Amino acid sequence: MESIRNNWRLYKRVNTLIRENRIELCIGFMTTSNVLSVLASRSNGIPVVISERNNPEEEKNKLSHLWRFLKKYTYRKADKLVVQNNRIKSLYINDIDNKKLQIIPNPINPGLRPDPNVEMSNIILNVGRLERQKAQDTLIKAFANLNPSGWELHIIGDGRQRSYLEALIDQLHMNDKVRLLGKKKNIQPYYAKARIFVLSSLYEGFPNVLLEAMQMGKACISTDCPTGPSDIISHGDDGILVPVGNTAELEAALRDLIENPAKERQLGEKAKDATRPYQIENIAAVWEELIAELLK
Missing domain, CATH: 3.40.50.2000 (Glycogen Phosphorylase B;)
Structure with missing residues (x-):
């Protein structure tokens, strides 16, 4: 029950932030944020993008029945679901309109560059x-x-x-x-x-x-x-x-x-x-x- 109360408070906070700051588009990352982003965005009549960062096949066994229901219900109502590769896209193709699915992988940290002055070891x-x-x-x-x-x-x-x-x-x-x-x-x-x-x-x-x-x-x-x-x-x-x-x-x-x-x-x-x-x-x-x- 405490978890439900905490997420309800978070939903109301996101809802208020969208309304008071006149947010035009909401983007969620990870399951909980995705669900709350869809609910708050639909309440305020703005577009919403959600992004799946994990392997949903492995994640579903870690979710409660309530969160599995909320995920299935809300993900369909997002304007776009961003996934990171074709395999993850295929897991949603039967539940979500293909036009709403888009593959965008993670970018590389731009600060990582080979240093020719460093000598490699075995x-x-x-x-x-x-x-x-x-x-x-x-x-x-x-x-x-x-x-x-x-x-x-x-x-x-x-x-x-x-x-x-x-x-x-x-x-x-x-x-x-x-x-x-x-x-x-x-x-x-x-x-x-x-x-x-x-x-x-x-x-x-x-x-x-x-x-x-x-x-x-x-x-x-x-x-x-x-x-x-x-x-x-x-x-x-x-x-x-x-x-x-x-x-x-x-x-x-x-x-x-x-x-x-x-x-x-x-x-x-x-x-x-x-x-x-x-x-x-x-x-x-x-x-x-x-x-x-x-x-x-």
Whole structure:
């Protein structure tokens, strides 16, 4: 009941802000904000854009019956639903008019740029919360099986699986090679030092860290998880896709890049080119066009 009261207060606050500031268009991000944005906008007679940032297949099991109902009811009433890739769009195609669905991926952080003055080290990097979704245990096992001489695995992030991963690292006798670095405010130096980036997730909404690593010119390996990696990486051309949860395939991909530095460099160079559509000026232009269309 307290949650309902809090969201009712928030709805009334958004409603008041729209009315008092004569807002002409409302944009929501994430499920709760999307629902409240639609309700408040319809109450005030203004257009509303909502944006799905997560994988709805995974998220639906975390929502209560009430929020699942509210999501289904309100999403249909938005003027536009922005999603990040074709896979997520396909999940809504039966419930929402196709004309209301639009794909706009996340932009890359414009501050991330390769630094030619930084010398790379033999480091494999993973960035993500230490949660089951990110499946860093699969990466640790693959790295331990390979146990490459002179290489380290660095994992940036924190979360509920830290103790489990620490115990796994100890069990595999990898304490001198696998480092859990915790959360970092500035990740750029860690991208710059690494040679290889690995996304080991079970699922994603849209993997920003994968785009960031590619922008930094890293050779990238990613699980072919739902959703996002296969929209970003062309397998074998500007990155490598491996099956979700497959330790052996991930180990083989790591071995391939470690033993073939020329291939590692080539993938890194092509990865930079592949990120051009995601530059902030390109994504901003699409948003501007969408907003202008709704304000006509």
